[in-house]
Amino acid sequence: MIYMDNAATSWPKPKTVRTAINEALDHAGNPGRGTHSYTVWSSMKLNEVRQKLAKLFCIKNSQRIAFTSNATHALNIAVNLCYGQIVTTAMEHNSVLRPVATRGYYHVNEADANGSLDYDRIRRSITELTGAVVMTHASNVTGEVYDVARIGEYCRKKGILFIVDCAQSAGVVPIDVESMCIDVLCFTGHKGLFGIQGTGGIYVADHVRIRPYMSGGTGSHSFLLRQPTEMPDCFEAGTVNTHGIAALGAGLDYISGIGVGKMQEIHTELWRYFTANARKINGITVYGPEDAGGGMINTGVVSLNVIGHEPGEVSMLLGKEGICTRAGYHCAPLAHKALRTDALGGTVRFSFSHLNTKEEIDTTLYTLKKLFALS
Amino acid sequence: MIYMDNAATSWPKPKTVRTAINEALDHAGNPGRGTHSYTVWSSMKLNEVRQKLAKLFCIKNSQRIAFTSNATHALNIAVNLCYGQIVTTAMEHNSVLRPVATRGYYHVNEADANGSLDYDRIRRSITELTGAVVMTHASNVTGEVYDVARIGEYCRKKGILFIVDCAQSAGVVPIDVESMCIDVLCFTGHKGLFGIQGTGGIYVADHVRIRPYMSGGTGSHSFLLRQPTEMPDCFEAGTVNTHGIAALGAGLDYISGIGVGKMQEIHTELWRYFTANARKINGITVYGPEDAGGGMINTGVVSLNVIGHEPGEVSMLLGKEGICTRAGYHCAPLAHKALRTDALGGTVRFSFSHLNTKEEIDTTLYTLKKLFALS
Numbered sequence: 001m002i003y004m005d006n007a008a009t010s011w012p013k014p015k016t017v018r019t020a021i022n023e024a025l026d027h028a029g030n031p032g033r034g035t036h037s038y039t040v041w042s043s044m045k046l047n048e049v050r051q052k053l054a055k056l057f058c059i060k061n062s063q064r065i066a067f068t069s070n071a072t073h074a075l076n077i078a079v080n081l082c083y084g085q086i087v088t089t090a091m092e093h094n095s096v097l098r099p100v101a102t103r104g105y106y107h108v109n110e111a112d113a114n115g116s117l118d119y120d121r122i123r124r125s126i127t128e129l130t131g132a133v134v135m136t137h138a139s140n141v142t143g144e145v146y147d148v149a150r151i152g153e154y155c156r157k158k159g160i161l162f163i164v165d166c167a168q169s170a171g172v173v174p175i176d177v178e179s180m181c182i183d184v185l186c187f188t189g190h191k192g193l194f195g196i197q198g199t200g201g202i203y204v205a206d207h208v209r210i211r212p213y214m215s216g217g218t219g220s221h222s223f224l225l226r227q228p229t230e231m232p233d234c235f236e237a238g239t240v241n242t243h244g245i246a247a248l249g250a251g252l253d254y255i256s257g258i259g260v261g262k263m264q265e266i267h268t269e270l271w272r273y274f275t276a277n278a279r280k281i282n283g284i285t286v287y288g289p290e291d292a293g294g295g296m297i298n299t300g301v302v303s304l305n306v307i308g309h310e311p312g313e314v315s316m317l318l319g320k321e322g323i324c325t326r327a328g329y330h331c332a333p334l335a336h337k338a339l340r341t342d343a344l345g346g347t348v349r350f351s352f353s354h355l356n357t358k359e360e361i362d363t364t365l366y367t368l369k370k371l372f373a374l375s
Numbered sequence: 376m377i378y379m380d381n382a383a384t385s386w387p388k389p390k391t392v393r394t395a396i397n398e399a400l401d402h403a404g405n406p407g408r409g410t411h412s413y414t415v416w417s418s419m420k421l422n423e424v425r426q427k428l429a430k431l432f433c434i435k436n437s438q439r440i441a442f443t444s445n446a447t448h449a450l451n452i453a454v455n456l457c458y459g460q461i462v463t464t465a466m467e468h469n470s471v472l473r474p475v476a477t478r479g480y481y482h483v484n485e486a487d488a489n490g491s492l493d494y495d496r497i498r499r500s501i502t503e504l505t506g507a508v509v510m511t512h513a514s515n516v517t518g519e520v521y522d523v524a525r526i527g528e529y530c531r532k533k534g535i536l537f538i539v540d541c542a543q544s545a546g547v548v549p550i551d552v553e554s555m556c557i558d559v560l561c562f563t564g565h566k567g568l569f570g571i572q573g574t575g576g577i578y579v580a581d582h583v584r585i586r587p588y589m590s591g592g593t594g595s596h597s598f599l600l601r602q603p604t605e606m607p608d609c610f611e612a613g614t615v616n617t618h619g620i621a622a623l624g625a626g627l628d629y630i631s632g633i634g635v636g637k638m639q640e641i642h643t644e645l646w647r648y649f650t651a652n653a654r655k656i657n658g659i660t661v662y663g664p665e666d667a668g669g670g671m672i673n674t675g676v677v678s679l680n681v682i683g684h685e686p687g688e689v690s691m692l693l694g695k696e697g698i699c700t701r702a703g704y705h706c707a708p709l710a711h712k713a714l715r716t717d718a719l720g721g722t723v724r725f726s727f728s729h730l731n732t733k734e735e736i737d738t739t740l741y742t743l744k745k746l747f748a749l750s
Contacts, residue, residue, distance in 0.1 A: 003413070008405035009614065011413060018400050021618075025393050028572065029699070030383035035691045036699035038378070038386060069444030069573065072591030072613025094597065095613055098590035101600040190614060197403065198444065198573040198616025215473035216447030217706030222469065223717075225476040225708075238447025238470055239384065239565060241573025241616065243396075316410045324404070324411035331592030333600075342598075 002323045002360045007140050007168060007301050007330075007351030009190050009197060013251070017194055020250035024243040031242055032219040042242045049249040050232070056252060056260070057185060057203060058176040065203045066235035067245055071095055071167040074186035074202035075134075077213040077235055078163045079103055081184065081204070084131025089117055090334035091139045091146070096165055097334065100134060111338040114289040115142040119150045126154065132161035137169040141335045141349065142288030143271055143301030145173050152181030161208065167191060167200075171255045172299045173264050183208050192263070192299075192353075193255065195248030198241045210234050258354065266354040267300030274302050274350060274361045281365065283307050283374040287339045287347055300352035305341065306372050311348045314372075318348070321367050325350050377698045377735045382515050382543060382676050382705075382726030384565050384572060388626070392569055395625035399618040406617055407594040417617045424624040425607070431627060431635070432560060432578060433551040440578045441610035442620055446470055446542040449561035449577035450509075452588040452610055453538045454478055456559065456579070459506025464492055465709035466514045466521070471540055472709065475509060486713040489664040490517040494525045501529065507536035512544040516710045516724065517663030518646055518676025520548050527556030536583065542566060546630045547674045548639050558583050567638070567674075567728075568630065570623030573616045585609050633729065641729040642675030649677050649725060649736045656740065658682050658749040662714045662722055675727035680716065681747050686723045689747075693723070696742050700725050 003011050024045070029038025031046050046067070054062035068074040072095040079086070079099040086106040088096060100106045107130075109122045126133065133155050138145045148164050155162035163184040166175055171192030177185055182205075189199030204210065212227035216237030221228045228234055255263065272294075278286050287303040289296065306314050315327035329336050329346040336342040350364065369375060378386050399420070404413025406421050421442070429437035443449040447470040454461070454474040461481040463471060475481045482505075484497045501508065508530050513520045523539050530537035538559040541550055546567030552560055557580075564574030579585065587602035591612030596603045603609055630638065647669075653661050662678040664671065681689050690702035704711050704721040711717040725739065744750060 001412075005404060005409060005411065005413070008408050008414070009403070011404065013400055018397065021396060021400075022393065025388055025396075025571070028384070029380060029386065030572075030701075033383050034380060034694075034699070034701040034703075035687070036380065036694035036701075037376075038380070038699055039383070039701075069448070069616065070613035073444070073589060075591065076589045076612070093592055094600075095591035097600055098592075098602055098612070102587070102590050102602065188614070196400070196616075196618040197405075197614050198619045200613075212477075214448060214451045215477050216450065216470035217468055217473075219706065222704035222706055222721075223708040225469075225472055227473055227477065237451070237473070238445035238575075239563070239572050241444065241571075241619065243571040244573045244616065244619065312410070319409075319411035324409070324413055326405075326409040326411075326414075328409075329597035331594065331597055333598040346597075 002364060004350040004352060004356060004364065005324045005326050006191065006353040007349065008326050010192065010194055010353050013194055014254040016250040016254055017247045021196065021243055021247040024246035028242045030239055045242060045246050045249065049245050052249055052252040053201065058178050059203055061206065064206060064231050065201055066232035067240045068200045068202055068235065069198055069241065070200040071165060071186050071188035074200050075099055075165060077202055078184045078186055079134065080213045081208065081211055082132035082161060085129045087122065087125050087130050087133045089122065089135050090338050091115055091117060092136055092332065093140055093165065093167065094331040096134055096136065108334065111335065113338065113340060115139050115144055115287065115335055115338055116289050117146055119147060122151055123154050126158065126160060130160055132163060134163040137164050137166040138173065138299045139335060140168045140301065141303050141330050141332050141347065143298040144289055145169060145297045145299060149180040156181040168299050171260060171263060172267050173297065174260045177203060189244065189248040193248060194251030196244050199244040199248045202235060204231060263354055264297055267352060268297045270352040270356055270361065271298035271300045271302060273358050277365055278302065278304055281369060281374050283372065287341065302350045303347035305344055305347055306368065309372060310345045312345060314348045317371050318367065323364050323367060377739060379725040379727060379731060379739065380699045380701050381566065381728040382724065383701050385567065385569055385728050388569055389629040391625040391629055392622045396571065396618055396622040399621035403617045405614055420617060420621050420624065424620050427624055427627040428576065433553050434578055436581065439581060439606050440576055441607035442615045443575045443577055443610065444573055444616065445575040446540060446561050446563035449575050450474055450540060452577055453559045453561055454509065455588045456583065456586055457507035457536060460504045462497065462500050462505050462508045464497065464510050465713050466490055466492060467511055467707065468515055468540065468542065469706040471509055471511065483709065486710065488713060488715060490514050490519055490662065490710055490713055491664050492521055494522060497526055498529050501533060501535060505535055507538060509538040512539050512541040513548065513674045514710060515543045515676065516678050516705050516707050516722065518673040519664055520544060520672050520674060524555040531556040543674050546635060546638060547642050548672065549635045552578060564619065564623040568623060569626030571619050574619040574623045577610060579606060638729055639672055642727060643672045645727040645731055645736065646673035646675045646677060648733050652740055653677065653679055656744060656749050658747065662716065677725045678722035680719055680722055681743065684747060685720045687720060689723045692746050693742065698739050698742060
């Protein structure tokens, strides 16, 4: 089995993630809801994982990180913090586009035919009516890593909220909320951080005004009939996923053992190797920017089409050969409009973890050629 | 170690729950996002668990059940479905009170000094301005099981939305959404259903008009910039907790192996035994209704105070003796006002699972007597 669907969810998880969740089954009580050893174990675990996340993202105060059920949950919280017009991009996932569109009053910056963004144009689209910029750190369709710092600096200068979706980049590409001027960072736990599904979180900088999203029990201020506004309780209504967060902690240790810089190197190299060889095959269209100068970084995501075949068909046939990919629009409709793949049923996406190998890529491309008689 | 904090989170989990989550680590892809074997495994698992939940709650169409991250998330979705005035009760958890109070326009029906509710009074509080009744099936402070069917029938007759929070009762007391006339049922996975934290769900009857809460990727209708309104996608924005849901499935099998009727019997008997013996001790105040006639049912939750001692102190000292309880307000402020424990720092809560024994209760009461020199 060759698993190339890590942008959907990473697999396999490290053995230590398994150990961590089994340990949580032995020890976890309800965190922050008492003083006995099981609740204390959970409270300590949450704080420990918060600190690991803070370290990964260069966050000074780990208490500004709240756990959420996924990146989407975090992004819904984040969009609810915005006032004024929201500026965003065509390369966003529906986890950004739908909350933004549902709220209304927004401007979408288009992408070029490679899915690349024009940063100057994004800056120019920011007006006195703009209250926030929400954008992804990396495309889940092409794997391109965007220069969020360029937009972040500008937003900071203008006093505009800068919200970054790092669902695709966390654990794969270094993220520094300080140097990138990120006010709000939304992440998931089950992709590059190697946790299990049902985990994620949001970082909100000290200077950002908090506005609750969901409300419910927090184990704090019980007589207050509105949601408390202290971080992290404000965004942790109800019992959080302690078991999953324990697993996430093990995932974070695993990543830090390898190093995010090294991760970026491996992911980029797999992407470079795959695209360079796929582009040589007649009958295959590879999307996304070409690494002409050799200096690009990529999260390890390749979108392609076999000319004359629906992406769903290609992915299904690959699946039968034991190669796991994802076909379709990947919940990023405007990205597919930019790539001109909206009328083609999207693309077939191959997304790597550091565990994928060049041999697996060779096998995959060989299988593609064999299945569709390409050369 | 004597664990009596099952109303916060059940412990220990069945061995099969551990097996299920380990199996999910081996097999789970992102559900509904592709056709390869890992995503198919996850999609099938979700549907399988939906069907088990439907069976447990007597729900005809399992596709009307959406997974959420906890009961609080489900209740926030539910409150967002309400129009007009909301009628609720003083025995609610903050997972009901806070969303309702944040929305505004509501009426709270008080409880008596035992935390019991006057159903006729609740009915009378429903006026032509009322759009919904939201209430708990069982108190998380006293364990009393309320006769939700009496309110449900009335709501159905009046065409009013009836929303039930069964965080405390699911898996412990039989629930039948049809005979109880429940339009919306909100549940958690990590208490009486023996799943792990980070799981829960919402059932919405066929005739209820859907209104999305969170929005994001659903793997469906990718070009639609608003959240789809089909169940269950509407309420499953982003990747759900497949690993946790797999564990929940094992929890549901475990419960159905014992039978919910049997569970109710065991929980009620443990409550009866504990309260009967605790009430005999001078210096202890037991809250909640007395089972004079012997016909009451209870989820197995006892709230008490040791006269002259803060509940936090009592719980901490019990914890040092290896007895796990929870002190304080249990996120149910108005319940403590009803019980007149609001000025006492709340109560010490002992909450059982079917795995607790009368011997453990004897030890617990003996320890209480020893610690505070009671007789």
